[in-house]
Amino acid sequence: MDSVGTVQTEKYTNANNFFKAIRGFREGTLILIILAVCIIMSFVSPYFFTWPNLKAILLSFSTEGIVVVGMTLILVVGGFDLSVGSVMCLAMVIGGKLFLLGVNPWLASLIGIAVCSLIGLIMGVFVTKVGLNFFITTLAFMGIARGLCFVITQGTPLSLFALPKAFKFIGQGTIYSIPFTIFIFGIIVVASDYLMRKSSLARKVFYTGSNEKAAIFSGIKTHRVKIVTCILCSTLAGLAGIIYMSRFGASIPGFGIGLELNAISAVVIGGASLTGGVGTVLGSILGIALLQTITGSMVLLDVSPYWQDLIRGGILLGAVSLDHIRHTRKRS
Amino acid sequence: MSEELVLEVKGIDKSFPGTKALSGVNFQLRKGEIHAVVGENGAGKSTLMNVIDGVYTPDAGQIFINGRPVEIKDPLAAQRLGIGFVHQEIALCPDVTVAENLYMASINASKAWLVNYRELYAKTARALESLHPIEAHKKVGELSISNQQVVEIAKALTLDCRILILDEPTAVLTESETEALFDIMKKLRDQGISIIYISHRMAEVFGQCDRVSVLRDGQYIGTYEVAQTTSTAVVNKMVGREIGDLYPKKAGPPAPDAEVLLQVRGFTNQGRFHDISFELFKGEILGFSGLVGAGRSELAKAICGLYPKKSGELIFKGRPLEVRSYEDAIGQGIVYLTEDRKTEGLFLEMPISNNIAAMDLRQVSTRGLIDGRRIQALANRLSAKLNIKYHSLLQLVSSLSGGNQQKVLIAKLLSINPAVIIMDEPTRGIDVGAKSEIHRLLRELAGQGIGVIMISSELPEVIGMCDRVLVMHEGRPCDIISGDQITEERIIQLASGMCV
Numbered sequence: 001m002d003s004v005g006t007v008q009t010e011k012y013t014n015a016n017n018f019f020k021a022i023r024g025f026r027e028g029t030l031i032l033i034i035l036a037v038c039i040i041m042s043f044v045s046p047y048f049f050t051w052p053n054l055k056a057i058l059l060s061f062s063t064e065g066i067v068v069v070g071m072t073l074i075l076v077v078g079g080f081d082l083s084v085g086s087v088m089c090l091a092m093v094i095g096g097k098l099f100l101l102g103v104n105p106w107l108a109s110l111i112g113i114a115v116c117s118l119i120g121l122i123m124g125v126f127v128t129k130v131g132l133n134f135f136i137t138t139l140a141f142m143g144i145a146r147g148l149c150f151v152i153t154q155g156t157p158l159s160l161f162a163l164p165k166a167f168k169f170i171g172q173g174t175i176y177s178i179p180f181t182i183f184i185f186g187i188i189v190v191a192s193d194y195l196m197r198k199s200s201l202a203r204k205v206f207y208t209g210s211n212e213k214a215a216i217f218s219g220i221k222t223h224r225v226k227i228v229t230c231i232l233c234s235t236l237a238g239l240a241g242i243i244y245m246s247r248f249g250a251s252i253p254g255f256g257i258g259l260e261l262n263a264i265s266a267v268v269i270g271g272a273s274l275t276g277g278v279g280t281v282l283g284s285i286l287g288i289a290l291l292q293t294i295t296g297s298m299v300l301l302d303v304s305p306y307w308q309d310l311i312r313g314g315i316l317l318g319a320v321s322l323d324h325i326r327h328t329r330k331r332s
Numbered sequence: 333m334s335e336e337l338v339l340e341v342k343g344i345d346k347s348f349p350g351t352k353a354l355s356g357v358n359f360q361l362r363k364g365e366i367h368a369v370v371g372e373n374g375a376g377k378s379t380l381m382n383v384i385d386g387v388y389t390p391d392a393g394q395i396f397i398n399g400r401p402v403e404i405k406d407p408l409a410a411q412r413l414g415i416g417f418v419h420q421e422i423a424l425c426p427d428v429t430v431a432e433n434l435y436m437a438s439i440n441a442s443k444a445w446l447v448n449y450r451e452l453y454a455k456t457a458r459a460l461e462s463l464h465p466i467e468a469h470k471k472v473g474e475l476s477i478s479n480q481q482v483v484e485i486a487k488a489l490t491l492d493c494r495i496l497i498l499d500e501p502t503a504v505l506t507e508s509e510t511e512a513l514f515d516i517m518k519k520l521r522d523q524g525i526s527i528i529y530i531s532h533r534m535a536e537v538f539g540q541c542d543r544v545s546v547l548r549d550g551q552y553i554g555t556y557e558v559a560q561t562t563s564t565a566v567v568n569k570m571v572g573r574e575i576g577d578l579y580p581k582k583a584g585p586p587a588p589d590a591e592v593l594l595q596v597r598g599f600t601n602q603g604r605f606h607d608i609s610f611e612l613f614k615g616e617i618l619g620f621s622g623l624v625g626a627g628r629s630e631l632a633k634a635i636c637g638l639y640p641k642k643s644g645e646l647i648f649k650g651r652p653l654e655v656r657s658y659e660d661a662i663g664q665g666i667v668y669l670t671e672d673r674k675t676e677g678l679f680l681e682m683p684i685s686n687n688i689a690a691m692d693l694r695q696v697s698t699r700g701l702i703d704g705r706r707i708q709a710l711a712n713r714l715s716a717k718l719n720i721k722y723h724s725l726l727q728l729v730s731s732l733s734g735g736n737q738q739k740v741l742i743a744k745l746l747s748i749n750p751a752v753i754i755m756d757e758p759t760r761g762i763d764v765g766a767k768s769e770i771h772r773l774l775r776e777l778a779g780q781g782i783g784v785i786m787i788s789s790e791l792p793e794v795i796g797m798c799d800r801v802l803v804m805h806e807g808r809p810c811d812i813i814s815g816d817q818i819t820e821e822r823i824i825q826l827a828s829g830m831c832v
Contacts, residue, residue, distance in 0.1 A: 198446045198447055198449075199445055199446055199447070200439050200440070200442060200444065200445065200446065200447050201445075203428075203432065203439060203447055204439075204440060206425070206427065206428055207425050207428060207432070207436055209427075210425035210426060210427040210428050211423065211424060211425040211426065213423055214423045214424050214425050214433075214436070215425065215436070216408075217407055217408065217411070217423065218436035218437040218440055219408060219437050219440050219441065220436070220440045273427075277425065277426070277427035277428070278427045
């Protein structure tokens with residue numbers, strides 16, 4: 001039987017939520033693994049601990065990391081989103097196309113992101129009101145959004161060299177030689193991690209994903225919660241697309257293929273459950289950090305890029321199997 | 333005790349396709365009492381509770397709360413009227429803390445953007461203090477079942493519940509946990525909360541409750557003060573039925589020299605069934621009886637290799653038989669008819685003929701390829717034997733009535749000429765006509781020398797069909813009864829643990 005005094009319960013304050021998460025098995029292990037990879041790499045390659053290399057790795061996961069935050073939310077509510085890669089690209093293509101048509105680039109970008117939010121809304125409605133599952137709905141929109149990208153660009157990349165400097169700063173600028181993108185990413189991660197733990201809206205996402213019936217009987221409108229989650233996930237993907245547009249100075253209609261699997265892998269490695277109710281932003285970000293550190297290391301080690309998918313698949317399988325075994329042991 | 337009625341139910345009717353679940357049911361609940369509701373499986377207890385909780389809308393009748401007529405259209409409405417329902421399956425969020433589960437509704441209703449955890453944990457500690465101390469920040473999935481129940485009860489109380497429905501809460505609890513729950517129930521009663529307590533266990537009804545209401549076949553039989561009645565009287569009210577000549581003639585007790593077909597020795601799987609031994613004679617129908625959750629189905633499945641067992645051995649036709657998988661069992665002609673034909677039994681979207689032939693494809697194959705004509709021949713023969721009604725053997729099974737679906741499933745088992753057939757609820761959810769056909773068929777199979785084991789929650793069926801009955805209580809064998817001993821009173825006594 002559990003027993004605890006009131007005193008101990010009250011000592012449990014808000015602040016140590018965060019530290020508890022770090023000490024928690026999943027996040028702690030991930031940090032250790034990432035550190036181990038870094039230390040090994042620093043012996044193997046003198047270039048690993050140089051600022052340009054670390055910056056490249058940070059930059060490579062910061063934009064994808066924004067998508068991963070959205071994916072975390074949607075896994076917690078009990079779904080997943082296969083359309084993020086296409087939706088991200090659609091924001092990039094719509095923003096670029098409108099800019100070429102003479103629209104102010106900031107407005108063009110906002111419209112691009114808004115279209116993504118709309119797609120999220122439509123997917124949410126199909127999942128809840130029509131009653132399709134996440135797999136079919138997001139698979140369909142993965143195709144629809146990608147198709148739109150090719151239709152709008154007629155299959156050729158849009159060159160956007162005329163983008164104003166202020167706009168290019170989003171993806172290319174640096175502050176004290178730290179890329180501005182990393183700041184955007186940092187703000188989103190800190191804010192979303194805090195909100196996921198504290199805000200009543202995000203907590204409803206957890207309740208819905210953990211046991212939808214129990215949530216309904218507490219008066220929670222779970223359909224609305226799912227729709228909002230879908231909108232947030234697509235909107236964050238759209239934002240990532242605009243950042244890429246600014247960084248590349250181009251809109252590439254085939255960009256972001258395979259991103260969805262990478263993002264889902266990161267979230268699952270980070271401790272989220274595909275059945276919903278579990279997951280943290282911090283864990284997911286560590287998941288993507290691990291994947292990108294290893295990818296970056298492979299580049300330094302001159303491993304053929306053809307091996308990358310294979311190794312990523314192996315990491316996913318290993319991480320999830322270990323977790324599954326640990327959980328089934330604990331229960332029995 | 334006050335005479336103030338917090339809940340009154342008058343003349344409730346509720347029908348489902350094919351059955352009348354409740355007919356003219358009345359029920360009165362006083363303020364601050366623990367009121368047991370008893371009845372056999374299928375007597376209508378759950379339906380009545382679901383009507384009170386707003387899950388089902390009654391076809392006729394009225395519900396009064398504190399003397400005021402109300403219409404309860406869903407469980408949320410019931411909650412607002414002060415009705416809390418603790419189901420057998422826990423309805424909490426396992427990945428979320430105790431505190432958040434308790435106050436989910438108020439977190440949802442609150443206008444604040446952020447959840448104030450400090451306040452939440454303090455409130456939770458206070459709410460649980462009087463019931464049972466549980467750490468507020470623990471995740472519900474990490475708690476024991478009994479503590480999860482406490483959280484459910486506490487959750488209902490935070491919603492200002494005045495009427496608490498507990499559906500067989502002790503079925504999953506150990507003895508000491510059960511005692512702790514009874515203490516909580518008494519505390520709540522003394523606070524003026526009324527508790528409806530559903531249980532099969534007469535000892536609990538008579539030890540803990542103030543009054544008891546009896547339902548039988550969807551009808552209200554009566555309400556009695558526990559102090560003024562006896563458990564035998566209540567059991568009689570629960571049964572009180574005449575069984576006519578609905579059933580085929582029995583084979584009678586096995587002769588002293590009868591051949592033992594199957595022998596089960598010391599079957600054990602911790603928590604499910606414990607040290608079960610019996611013999612199955614050639615030509616008899618052996619019944620497994622007991623309450624839902626007594627471990628009957630698990631035992632049956634374990635015999636066929638469909639459920640793990642920790643220890644125990646099987647002797648088939650005089651030789652030890654090791655069954656590692658269902659395939660081993662089928663190879664020896666031991667087959668199992670599932671209690672859930674739709675999800676575990678049939679290929680609903682496939683034709684009748686393919687369903688019947690599915691068990692042994694070699695039988696209908698020539699040189700390794702499936703031969704359509706042999707499937708048709710097999711299906712024709714067995715569907716005629718079982719009198720399955722169809723337009724064409726290529727008709728999808730999903731288009732058949734429940735009775736005919738069940739016959740298709742039985743035909744599938746007969747396709748391999750079994751030696752032992754174990755039937756789990758063979759007549760559940762089918763009409764009277766098909767039911768008696770299946771009864772006749774079972775008797776016929778037994779007469780041909782096939783060993784038949786039948787599990788049924790319907791007592792009249794067990795009594796009418798079985799030559800001998802193994803009664804189980806919480807996974808343990810109580811007794812094997814035969815002949816005149818097979819009566820409803822005896823089985824209920826054994827099954828509810830009154831023997832131990």
